[in-house]
Amino acid sequence: xxxxxxxxxxxxxxxxxxxxxxxxxxxxxxxxxxxxxxxxxxxxxxxxxxxxxxxxxxxxxxxxxxxxxxxxxxxxxxxxxxxxxxxxxxxxxxxxxxxxxxxxxxxxxxxxxxxxxxxxxxxxxxxxxxxxxxxxxxxxxxxxxxxxxxxxxxxxxxxxxxxxxxxxxxxxxxxxxxxxxxxxxxxxxxxxxxxxxxxxxxxxxxx
Amino acid sequence: xxxxxxxxxxxxxxxxxxxxxxxxxxxxxxxxxxxxxxxxxxxxxxxxxxxxxxxxxxxxxxxxxxxxxxxxxxxxxxxxxxxxxxxxxxxxxxxxxxxxxxxxxxxxxxxxxxxxxxxxxxxxxxxxxxxxxxxxxxxxxxxxxxxxxxxxxxxxxxxxxxxxxxxxxxxxxxxxxxxxxxxxxxxxxxxxxxxxxxxxxxxxxxxxxxxxxxxxxxxxxxxxxxxxxxxxxxxxxxxxxxxxxxxxxxxxxxxxxxxxxxxxxxxxxxxxxxxxxxxxxxxxxxxxxxxxxxxxxxxxxxxxxxxxxxxxxxxxxxxxxxxxxxxxxxxxxxxxxxxxxxxxxxxxxxxxxxxxxxxxxxxxxxxxxxxxxxxxxxxxxxxxxxxxxxxxxxxxxxxxxxxxxxxxxxxxxxxxxxxxxxxxxxxxxxxxxxxxxxxxxxxxxxxxxxxxxxxxxxxxxxxxxxxxxxxxxxxxxxxxxxxxxxxxxxxxxxxxxxxxxxxxxxxxxxxxxxxxxxxxxxxxxxxxxxxxxxxxxxxxxxxxxxxxxxxxxxxxxxxxxxxxxxxxxxxxxxx
Numbered sequence: 001x002x003x004x005x006x007x008x009x010x011x012x013x014x015x016x017x018x019x020x021x022x023x024x025x026x027x028x029x030x031x032x033x034x035x036x037x038x039x040x041x042x043x044x045x046x047x048x049x050x051x052x053x054x055x056x057x058x059x060x061x062x063x064x065x066x067x068x069x070x071x072x073x074x075x076x077x078x079x080x081x082x083x084x085x086x087x088x089x090x091x092x093x094x095x096x097x098x099x100x101x102x103x104x105x106x107x108x109x110x111x112x113x114x115x116x117x118x119x120x121x122x123x124x125x126x127x128x129x130x131x132x133x134x135x136x137x138x139x140x141x142x143x144x145x146x147x148x149x150x151x152x153x154x155x156x157x158x159x160x161x162x163x164x165x166x167x168x169x170x171x172x173x174x175x176x177x178x179x180x181x182x183x184x185x186x187x188x189x190x191x192x193x194x195x196x197x198x199x200x201x202x203x204x205x206x207x
Numbered sequence: 208x209x210x211x212x213x214x215x216x217x218x219x220x221x222x223x224x225x226x227x228x229x230x231x232x233x234x235x236x237x238x239x240x241x242x243x244x245x246x247x248x249x250x251x252x253x254x255x256x257x258x259x260x261x262x263x264x265x266x267x268x269x270x271x272x273x274x275x276x277x278x279x280x281x282x283x284x285x286x287x288x289x290x291x292x293x294x295x296x297x298x299x300x301x302x303x304x305x306x307x308x309x310x311x312x313x314x315x316x317x318x319x320x321x322x323x324x325x326x327x328x329x330x331x332x333x334x335x336x337x338x339x340x341x342x343x344x345x346x347x348x349x350x351x352x353x354x355x356x357x358x359x360x361x362x363x364x365x366x367x368x369x370x371x372x373x374x375x376x377x378x379x380x381x382x383x384x385x386x387x388x389x390x391x392x393x394x395x396x397x398x399x400x401x402x403x404x405x406x407x408x409x410x411x412x413x414x415x416x417x418x419x420x421x422x423x424x425x426x427x428x429x430x431x432x433x434x435x436x437x438x439x440x441x442x443x444x445x446x447x448x449x450x451x452x453x454x455x456x457x458x459x460x461x462x463x464x465x466x467x468x469x470x471x472x473x474x475x476x477x478x479x480x481x482x483x484x485x486x487x488x489x490x491x492x493x494x495x496x497x498x499x500x501x502x503x504x505x506x507x508x509x510x511x512x513x514x515x516x517x518x519x520x521x522x523x524x525x526x527x528x529x530x531x532x533x534x535x536x537x538x539x540x541x542x543x544x545x546x547x548x549x550x551x552x553x554x555x556x557x558x559x560x561x562x563x564x565x566x567x568x569x570x571x572x573x574x575x576x577x578x579x580x581x582x583x584x585x586x587x588x589x590x591x592x593x594x595x596x597x598x599x600x601x602x603x604x605x606x607x608x609x610x611x612x613x614x615x616x617x618x619x620x621x622x623x624x625x626x627x628x629x630x631x632x633x634x635x636x637x638x639x640x641x642x643x644x645x646x647x648x649x650x651x652x653x654x655x656x657x658x659x660x661x662x663x664x665x666x667x668x669x670x671x672x673x674x675x676x677x678x679x680x681x682x683x684x685x686x687x688x689x690x691x692x693x694x695x696x697x698x699x700x701x702x703x704x705x706x707x708x709x710x711x712x713x714x715x716x717x718x719x720x721x722x723x724x725x726x727x728x729x730x731x732x733x734x735x736x737x738x739x740x741x742x743x744x745x746x747x748x749x750x751x752x753x754x755x756x757x758x759x760x761x762x763x764x765x766x767x768x769x770x771x772x773x774x775x776x777x778x779x780x781x782x
Contacts, residue, residue, distance in 0.1 A: 001518065001521035001523075001528075001603075001604060002520070002603040002604070004596045004597070004600045004601065004602040004603070005601050006597070006600050006601070007601050048596075048600065050528055050530060067281075067287075067288070067529075069283060069287055069407045069411070070404075070407045070411045071411040071415070073281065073282055073287070073407070073410065073411055073414065074280075074281045074282070075281070076280065077225055077227070077280050078221060078225050078227070078280065078489060078526065079526075079528075081221045081224050081225040081526075082217065082221045082526040082528075084224075085217060085220050085224060085526075086217065089214070089217075139224035139225060139226070140224075140226060141224065
């Protein structure tokens with residue numbers, strides 16, 4: 001099935017963004033705001049993942065991008081690949097001019113996978129707070145994309161510095177160069193988002 | 208929109224990209240020459256869902272050594288995609304709550320739901336074949352006992368009631384007079400936080416128990432054949448993705464390998480009516496069918512499944528989503544066929560709605576594709592509850608038009624533009640009947656009158672507890688007598704979503720005995736067992752309540768594992 005998405009008109013002529021929400025769909029507005037604040041003032045498209053986050057009884061408790069089993073049982077590579085392929089299809093259908101893909105949590109992994117599969121058509125990819133172990137589950141043609149688009153890995157966990165280093169090394173193992181940004185400050189979510197937007201904006205400007 | 212004509216299906220592309228060892232079109236690995244002695248265990252378990260892992264627990268309980276072979280890349284099968292509910296009679300939760308669940312009535316309920324054509328309360332075995340009735344008796348008699356034993360072993364604690372949104376125990380799906388214990392049969396695991404765990408948690412607990420007893424779950428290992436000596440099953444041939452080799456099983460082999468929901472060929476050959484694969488794990492491709500034939504198994508009904516509905520555009524055999532249409536959201540919503548006619552109370556549970564697609568009348572499957580119709584109020588109030596998209600979203604699977612005529616025109620155009628290749632395997636394209644708009648207008652008009660009155664004279668919508676359990680709280684702006692019905696605005700914007708019938712897995716295959724032994728024409732096949740969706744379903748064609756898939760899988764899986772374990776000369780005498 002084609003992904004359902006929210007489509008926002010451009011604020012002004014500028015870089016378009018495709019925003020991949022966090023598990024549970026809670027971050028669409030927040031991440032869209034970060035995208036615009038960082039200078040992506042073109043069209044903003046926010047697809048919704050269509051995998052069940054967790055079933056509670058028979059009711060689906062939220063939406064995510066792919067299936068992660070509890071404990072150490074692993075992550076389903078089929079559902080992850082499915083999300084990446086769907087996201088790639090959406091990029092084809094939208095025909096945006098070198099959009100920036102920005103994703104949070106699972107959305108970051110899907111953004112990275114779709115960005116790598118459509119490397120020639122994507123401006124850059126930003127992954128926020130994604131679990132690096134899932135990077136290795138991306139389909140092989142994505143991980144061997146050459147050249148890969150510019151990638152920024154962001155982490156907003158105060159203790160997330162080592163995670164970033166590990167993520168960067170992991171991607172380097174696949175021949176993918178990534179810049180990093182770590183938010184170690186406290187403050188409110190707004191402070192964090194503001195700092196993130198500033199860093200992303202700078203990174204995009206630096207090319 | 209359907210998969211674009213210029214693209215291969217989503218599932219095909221996912222299968223290719225994921226590069227998994229066991230996927231459609233990939234030949235089996237070469238066989239390893241028999242130079243070394245085969246690996247040996249007492250029991251080999253095939254699959255890693257609730258049935259298979261309960262079999263492992265049952266075998267481990269006897270002291271047997273066990274290995275679990277799972278074809279997929281992650282453990283848990285369809286169980287790990289589910290709510291993890293088991294439908295168990297007279298269970299401990301019911302006993303604690305003081306809910307009586309009398310044997311005679313419970314058996315009559317199961318018989319009536321599972322075998323409605325043959326059911327006769329005055330006849331011996333309620334009119335069922337003795338073998339089928341014996342399975343129901345065993346299920347009633349040993350279900351709670353098996354759950355208790357699993358708890359004592361600390362294998363899994365199925366001690367949480369399955370609760371609905373209002374805090375009540377979830378009701379069964381049928382309210383026959385025989386059903387005196389409407390609520391309480393659905394139970395779930397106790398999760399680490401003390402709440403109720405889903406199917407993933409059920410699998411996690413069972414795998415942790417197996418691991419604590421030294422049992423390994425081998426992913427990517429597909430059992431492709433049996434080893435048979437003198438009519439007894441003594442092992443399996445396993446394809447690990449690079450080679451095929453033999454594993455010896457001294458006690459037996461227990462299949463809990465899932466049905467054939469995702470084999471288009473087997474679906475089309477065996478199931479009655481147009482049915483697509485649903486939300487079950489993609490590896491449910493019916494491996495036991497071929498293996499069972501070669502082993503001389505006696506097959507039971509091959510036309511049964513756990514029915515459901517799915518959005519036409521979302522159906523995919525290899526890249527499934529767990530988002531089947533488990534409940535139809537909305538009160539100002541109805542569902543019609545290509546003639547514009549309703550077929551069921553739309554708030555019924557998934558099983559009953561899924562069956563609607565199998566109706567053959569007037570020389571065709573009149574409900575091959577059904578259309579969920581709703582208005583703007585419902586779109587806004589229930590947006591985000593699948594399959595209604597979030598408010599304001601662009602959703603390709605939704606067709607919209609102004610008033611009935613506008614909707615009919617848009618829907619007709621969508622159906623005409625859909626290529627054959629974009630239809631699910633086994634389901635032919637449909638078009639709207641010439642009188643669709645006129646009939647739909649009459650259908651909605653009548654529905655609106657009934658909604659104002661609060662009574663659905665045609666299908667009794669809102670007359671069963673299960674409908675309210677799936678619906679959720681009454682909409683704040685609906686003060687009509689029936690919370691599940693609200694008039695649609697005929698002249699405003701209307702929306703349609705195409706739905707097809709699915710099975711989230713089949714429950715058809717070899718017949719089993721009361722200890723899970725797979726039966727041949729001359730009795731049980733020595734050393735061969737099965738439980739869950741890969742064998743002939745204990746409930747026949749019925750679905751008594753939530754957990755009807757996992758419950759029998761766990762109970763007969765455990766019994767089969769225990770029997771197979773005790774059968775091994777290395778373990779001890781037969782219990």
